Amino acid sequence: MKILVVDDFSTMRRIIKNLLRDLGFNNTSEADDGNTALPMLKNGNFDFLVTDWNMPGMTGIDLLKAVRADESLSHIPVLMVTAEQKREQIIEAAQAGVNGYIIKPFTAQTLKEKLDKIFERVS
Amino acid sequence: MACENILSEEALSLANSLVESIKNNDKEKAETVLHQLTKKDDNVLLQEIGKLTRDLHTALNGFSLDSHLSDLEERDFSDARERLHYVISLTDQAANTTLNSVEEAGPLCDQMHRHVKEIKESWSKFLSRDMCADEFRRFSRQLESYLQDWESDVVSIKRHLNEILMAQDFQDLTGQVLHRVIELVENLETSLVGLIKVAGKRESTKPKQGAEAAPDIAASGPRVPGVDNWKTVSGQDEVDDLLSSLGF
Numbered sequence: 001m002k003i004l005v006v007d008d009f010s011t012m013r014r015i016i017k018n019l020l021r022d023l024g025f026n027n028t029s030e031a032d033d034g035n036t037a038l039p040m041l042k043n044g045n046f047d048f049l050v051t052d053w054n055m056p057g058m059t060g061i062d063l064l065k066a067v068r069a070d071e072s073l074s075h076i077p078v079l080m081v082t083a084e085q086k087r088e089q090i091i092e093a094a095q096a097g098v099n100g101y102i103i104k105p106f107t108a109q110t111l112k113e114k115l116d117k118i119f120e121r122v123s
Numbered sequence: 124m125a126c127e128n129i130l131s132e133e134a135l136s137l138a139n140s141l142v143e144s145i146k147n148n149d150k151e152k153a154e155t156v157l158h159q160l161t162k163k164d165d166n167v168l169l170q171e172i173g174k175l176t177r178d179l180h181t182a183l184n185g186f187s188l189d190s191h192l193s194d195l196e197e198r199d200f201s202d203a204r205e206r207l208h209y210v211i212s213l214t215d216q217a218a219n220t221t222l223n224s225v226e227e228a229g230p231l232c233d234q235m236h237r238h239v240k241e242i243k244e245s246w247s248k249f250l251s252r253d254m255c256a257d258e259f260r261r262f263s264r265q266l267e268s269y270l271q272d273w274e275s276d277v278v279s280i281k282r283h284l285n286e287i288l289m290a291q292d293f294q295d296l297t298g299q300v301l302h303r304v305i306e307l308v309e310n311l312e313t314s315l316v317g318l319i320k321v322a323g324k325r326e327s328t329k330p331k332q333g334a335e336a337a338p339d340i341a342a343s344g345p346r347v348p349g350v351d352n353w354k355t356v357s358g359q360d361e362v363d364d365l366l367s368s369l370g371f
Contacts, residue, residue, distance in 0.1 A: 007295070009294060009295035009298055011291050011292070011294040011295060012292060012294070012295040014291070015288055015289065015291055015292060018288050019288070022285075053342050054299060054342035054343070054344055055342075059342055061340065061342075083295075083296060083299060083344055083345035083346075084342055084343070084344075085346065085355040085356050085362070086339060086340070086343075086353055086354060086355050086356075087354065087355075087356060087365060088339035088340050089339070089340045090356065090362055090365050090366065091365070091369065092340045094365075094366055094369045094371065101362050101366060102359065102362075103356070103358070103359055103362055104292060104295065104296060104345070105289070105292050105296065106292075106359065107289065108285055108289065110359055
């Protein structure tokens with residue numbers, strides 16, 4: 001399982017990578033915004049995408065839309081981990097095809113639950 | 124400018140007649156001449172004040188046209204203050220969570236280290252056949268109890284490490300809040316530079332397009348309690364409810 005973690009703050013990327021490692025996912029890569037993430041996704045055979053929303057350059061919601069619009073990427077499950085917590089934003093993400101939505105600050109337990117749920121649905 | 128006028132011919136003749144009237148002890152005439160002289164000066168002063176007033180008026184007009192400044196209200200500054208206070212409280216929280224975990228995990232490590240040393244000593248005694256049956260029974264009981272302790276202590280230490288890891292999310296959350304404060308400071312800087320231009324060169328600035336009202340889905344970072352009034356969900360549970368109502 002190859003996972004791409006996208007967040008503009010390196011500390012948050014490290015937190016998520018550490019949590020993923022604890023859950024048994026060792027093959028993770030990082031990107032700091034949508035513009036960096038998109039080419040990596042296109043060339044990297046990623047199986048899963050974890051992304052923040054609020055990033056300079058390309059935001060997470062635009063990345064999600066770009067992934068869903070690209071035939072070769074549209075199958076990748078996307079989990080959003082973000083401090084954005086307006087109802088309109090969550091609805092927007094849902095309509096754009098997000099598979100899970102976690103608001104910061106979050107717990108290791110929440111991350112595990114959402115991942116389990118997504119894998120359960122995808123398989 | 125006032126000096127030039129006073130030194131003009133007319134002023135000179137007025138001054139001469141003032142001296143003359145004083146010499147002649149003609150108080151009435153001296154007062155009249157003096158009045159004429161100072162009146163001239165008053166006019167110059169009034170003209171200068173008038174000019175300054177017009178400049179100020181132009182400057183203020185340009186000032187109010189600059190939408191950057193009209194966007195910056197007192198509220199923005201108290202917001203910035205609140206945001207910075209929020210940053211202090213988040214960093215304080217993170218530091219305390221981290222220190223608490225370190226203070227709890229540290230003694231567990233020390234205790235494990237002590238016990239491992241004890242067992243090591245006994246074990247080498249056992250290997251060199253230097254242990255009587257009673258000692259061995261004691262050693263065996265001790266080992267069993269330590270093994271149980273270690274099993275739970277390692278789980279505790281890992282839990283503390285996880286808490287330390289999660290506490291680092293403050294950097295992301297405060298970073299997003301600080302970015303907004305920096306934005307405000309930059310706006311203020313732009314406005315002040317604009318004001319200096321307007322006041323200095325008396326150039327009227329074209330009104331700039333005000334920032335568009337943020338659409339509902341624009342990213343705005345973490346909601347700062349007491350500052351951001353936009354409606355947010357109350358927590359992860361509400362997100363889950365919302366998503367499941369949308370068929371997730």
